[in-house]
Every structure is written in C-alpha cells, then in structure tokens.
Amino acid sequence: MTLTDKKIQNLQGVVKKYASYKEGEIFKVPETNEYYQVVNSIDETTQALAVVPVDNIKGDNPDYNQTTIVVAGTQLVGKEGFGEEAWNSTKNVIEARSGMTPQVDDISDFYNSTAAKLEKEHGGGTISNMSGFSQSGPAVAKVAAEHQVPKITNFMDWAASSALYSKANPKGITAEEKAWLDQHATIYMDSTRDVTYLDGKNHGDIPYGKKYIVEGTGDPISDHDTAFPRIKGNGLDIDWYVKHGQFASGMTKEQVIKVARKKAKEAAKNWDIKDPSTWFNSTDYRFYLLRYVMTYGDFAVGPSQTELLSSYKKTVKELRSQLKTATGSKRISLREELLRAVAEKARLQAELKVQEIKDEIAQAKEALQADIRATRQAMYQIAEELTDSEVAELLSPYTMENLWDSQAEAQNLAEADAYQNRMMAFADKLDAAADNLIATDQEGAALFSTNNK
Incomplete structure (x- = not known):
C-alpha cells in the first residue's frame, strides 16, 4: 500500500530539514507517529529525499516496496541564504517560465541512483510515490511518468503548462506521459494562485493530473506552502473546510x-x-x-438527504453524550458543534418534509389526470350511438378545473413553504447562537489572559 497524500504532505514539510541525512539514518516527522529511514538524499541546488517507512526510531521493518521520493521547492535567495545553491535554484525558477525546469536532470539522476541502491543494497524494492513542490513539481511529474510511478502527489506546480513537450522544449512532458499523470497524479493548489499566477502566460494552470483546489487567502507566503491544504487520507478534509466556511473542490451541493x-x-x-x-x-x-x-x-x-439526516441524528446523539462529561473549552467546542448539527438537522427535516408533501400533491394530481383521460376514452368507446358533441357534453364535468381544487393546492403548498421558512429561520438562529458562543468564549479567554499579565 502506497503512502497517503497526508503522509506525503508531512514529508514535504521536513524534506529540507533532513535533506542532509545520509543513507540509513532515521527520523521522525514532528507531531506524528511516522518514522522513515533514508535510502538516498541530495542537498544541493536540488534538495530531495528517498525514504522508506519504518516502525520506530530503531528502523524496524523497513518497507522498500514503499520507497518514496520527495523533492523540495525552490531555495529562495535571501530567505534561505545567498549561497551558490540558492542563486542556482532561483535562476531555475526564471528559466522554468519558458520550458521544463533544468532541475529535471537532477531529479532523473536521483531517481536512477535510488533505484540502483534498492537493487544493489536492499535486494530490490519499488519506488511507489514521488512528490514535488512548486518548481520541482513539473520535473517530478515528468520523471514519475517516464518510470510509471503509481502515485504522484504534487503541490502548487510552478510553470506546469510551460513544461509540456514541444519542439522548443524537447525535455517536456509528452502526450503519453500526460495521459499517465491524468490517471496517477494528484495536484494540490490554492484558488488564488498567489505565486503560480506569475509563472508565465498560463497564469498557474496545471494541465495534468487530478486537481484539488482549496480557497486561497491572497497571502503568497501562507498559501504557496505544502502545509496550506488541509488533507485527510488521500484527499481534502472537506469537513474542516465546511466547518470553517471555506470552499474546496470536491464539495457536494449541500456543503x-x-x-x-x-x-x-x-x-x-x-x-x-x-x-x-x-x-x-x-x-x-x-x-x-x-x-x-x-x-x-x-x-x-x-449522500442522499435521507442519509444525511440519519447521519446528523447520529451526530447529535453522540455530541449530547460527550457533553455529559466534557468540561472547559472542550465543552464549549462541543456545544458549538451540537448547535450547528441541530441546525443542519432542522434544515434537512424541513426540506425532506416539504418535498414529501409536494411529491404527494403532485402524485395525486397526476393520478387524477390519468383517471380523467381514461374515463373520457372509455366514454367515447361505449357511446357509439351518440354524436361527438353529445359525448363531449356528457364528459364536460370530467375536467381538472372541475375535479381538482387548485385553491386548496396553492394553500397547501404555501403552508409547506411557510413551514420550511420557519425551520430555516430557526436553524439560522442556532448558527448565530453558535457564533456568539465562540465569540463569548474568545472574549473570556482574552479577558482572562489580560487579567493574568
């Protein structure tokens, strides 16, 4: 089983820190229970790690079939010093605007040396994952597609469109490689493309892979960062984005x-x-x-509205149970969640009930129309001795206008809509109460902090 996108994101966060580690050294990703042993490393203009997951800091049970190559983004001059490597790395950013980044040669060599080490020193293994960030993204995509790596996880690829093959860019990503990436690559990117928008005439477009887009803040420092997307498993943590009122790709219409x-x-x-x-x-x-x-x-x-309602009922029950023993800030947090869950439950119940009423009215109306049509057809068949005008006179009472109470229909539909509006207003009040709850808690915490200075 290949590493999840979340674990790859965690590795991207430490690749520069551990790029100087040598083969065989082991590190733990901070604030996780994830341990890795280094198979190969490079800490030059290109910074990269090839690692395998292990059980602990002792390096037990290395899994060479999950060998993962993670390549860092650009070493920016000033932010990361003024050495030769930082100048070379920054220069590559500029060159990438008009074609495949020169970094592709480094990454290709690193892949080949890693594969050789696996074969020679570990009796074989599989490079199952590759990951790049910003400028290294297109180069990683190119090398991974060349070798048909099964899982590619990139972040905010810089100048991705410029990296496609052309006569002027013979090292670029070919049509066959793009087809592989479309099936095996996942790219996480910010909606505002605060940095990648400047990568050339294509303004941050990424023409390959499956894109996961998260709502940007407009801040290039925070958004253009592998840690910016909230990831859960092999996709976005949609619940987090809904809870925080932010958009992300992959949301249902209800969300x-x-x-x-x-x-x-x-x-x-x-x-x-x-x-x-x-x-x-x-x-x-x-x-x-x-x-x-x-x-x-x-x-x-x-999921269907019925499934969602069932889920919210379960959530409300669980939150009420947790509130019985919760204290302090945890209790406030649970109360907020409970209010919002009850609000959504109320909205769904109203929508389902009103839709049920409307469906019943529509079905009754359709059934009556069918009965009227059948009655009229039958009358014409059995009344052979009558003229058409005489049959029409006999059937004149059998019309929707005479048999269907349109006023009652309108009144029932209006009452249903009014009920839904009342429930929506009630749900909005619950959401407002949840907002006030959090605001009051924050004010209290600030006051407590001030009084203790």
Whole structure:
C-alpha cells in the first residue's frame, strides 16, 4: 500500500530539514507517529529525499516496496541564504517560465541512483510515490511518468503548462506521459494562485493530473506552502473546510450551500460604509454558488438527504453524550458543534418534509389526470350511438378545473413553504447562537489572559 497524500504532505514539510541525512539514518516527522529511514538524499541546488517507512526510531521493518521520493521547492535567495545553491535554484525558477525546469536532470539522476541502491543494497524494492513542490513539481511529474510511478502527489506546480513537450522544449512532458499523470497524479493548489499566477502566460494552470483546489487567502507566503491544504487520507478534509466556511473542490451541493450561506452572512455582518473593500461583497448566497462552480468545478455527488439526516441524528446523539462529561473549552467546542448539527438537522427535516408533501400533491394530481383521460376514452368507446358533441357534453364535468381544487393546492403548498421558512429561520438562529458562543468564549479567554499579565 502506497503512502497517503497526508503522509506525503508531512514529508514535504521536513524534506529540507533532513535533506542532509545520509543513507540509513532515521527520523521522525514532528507531531506524528511516522518514522522513515533514508535510502538516498541530495542537498544541493536540488534538495530531495528517498525514504522508506519504518516502525520506530530503531528502523524496524523497513518497507522498500514503499520507497518514496520527495523533492523540495525552490531555495529562495535571501530567505534561505545567498549561497551558490540558492542563486542556482532561483535562476531555475526564471528559466522554468519558458520550458521544463533544468532541475529535471537532477531529479532523473536521483531517481536512477535510488533505484540502483534498492537493487544493489536492499535486494530490490519499488519506488511507489514521488512528490514535488512548486518548481520541482513539473520535473517530478515528468520523471514519475517516464518510470510509471503509481502515485504522484504534487503541490502548487510552478510553470506546469510551460513544461509540456514541444519542439522548443524537447525535455517536456509528452502526450503519453500526460495521459499517465491524468490517471496517477494528484495536484494540490490554492484558488488564488498567489505565486503560480506569475509563472508565465498560463497564469498557474496545471494541465495534468487530478486537481484539488482549496480557497486561497491572497497571502503568497501562507498559501504557496505544502502545509496550506488541509488533507485527510488521500484527499481534502472537506469537513474542516465546511466547518470553517471555506470552499474546496470536491464539495457536494449541500456543503457548498452551507458555506455560501456563511459567506453571505459574514458579508452582511462586515459591511461598513466607511470601508470600500466591503461595498461589493454579496449578501446573496446564490452569488457564491456560481463562484464556486467557476473556480472549483462541479459539485461532488454526495449522500442522499435521507442519509444525511440519519447521519446528523447520529451526530447529535453522540455530541449530547460527550457533553455529559466534557468540561472547559472542550465543552464549549462541543456545544458549538451540537448547535450547528441541530441546525443542519432542522434544515434537512424541513426540506425532506416539504418535498414529501409536494411529491404527494403532485402524485395525486397526476393520478387524477390519468383517471380523467381514461374515463373520457372509455366514454367515447361505449357511446357509439351518440354524436361527438353529445359525448363531449356528457364528459364536460370530467375536467381538472372541475375535479381538482387548485385553491386548496396553492394553500397547501404555501403552508409547506411557510413551514420550511420557519425551520430555516430557526436553524439560522442556532448558527448565530453558535457564533456568539465562540465569540463569548474568545472574549473570556482574552479577558482572562489580560487579567493574568
């Protein structure tokens, strides 16, 4: 089994720190229970590690069939010193705007030397994962596709479109390699493309692999970072993004609506005539739905409303149980979750109930129409001795206008909509209560901190 995207992300966070480690050395990824043994390393213009997972700091049970190559991003001049390697690395960034980064040769050599070490020193093994970040992303994609590495996990690939093969770029990614990447590569990227937008005329477009897009903040320092996407397993932690009112690709329509409502509320709350930056923030959640599709793609297919309701009922029950023993900040956090879960449960119950009523009315109406059609056909068949006008006169009472109470239908539908509106308003109040709960807790914590200075 290959390493998950989350574990690859964790490795990306430490690759520069441990790039100087030699073959056989072992390290632990901070704040995890993940241990790795170094198979190969390079700490020059290109910084990379080839590692295998092990059970502990002693290096027990190395799994050479999960050999993973992780290549760091650019060494920026100034941020990471003014040495020759940093200047070379920064120079490569500029060259990558017009073609495949020169780093591709380093990564190809590193792959080959790692494969040779596995064969010679460990009796074989499999390079199952490769990962690149920013400038190293397209080069990693190229080398991984050449060797048909089964899993490629990249972050914010720089100048990816410029890395495609052409006569002017013979080292670029070929059509066959792109086809492999489309099936085996996952690319995590920020929606605002704060850094990659500057990579040339294609403005950060990535033409290969499956893209996971997360809502950017507009801050190039925080967004252009392998740690920026919230990952869970082999995908985004969608629940985290929904809870924090942020968009991410892979959300269902229901999840997008929930986030859109939060954004619309936040826009209304923060509108200030003295602050021009707030003047054009929409307070209509439907605006954010449209923006989601334009930026993140189609909605994901999620569970049915009935399944969601069942899930929320279970969640409410579990949270109430946990609240019985929780104390302090944990109790406040659970109360917030409970309020939001009850709010969603109320919304779903209202939607399902109203839809049930509308479906029953529509079915009854359709059944009556079918009966009227059948009655009229039967009358024409048995009334052979009558003229068409006489049959029509006999059938004149058998019409939808006479037999269906349109006023009652309209009244029932209006009452159903009014019920749904009341439930939605109730759910909104629960969400507001949850917001106030967190705000009050934060104010209390700040006051406590001030009093203890």
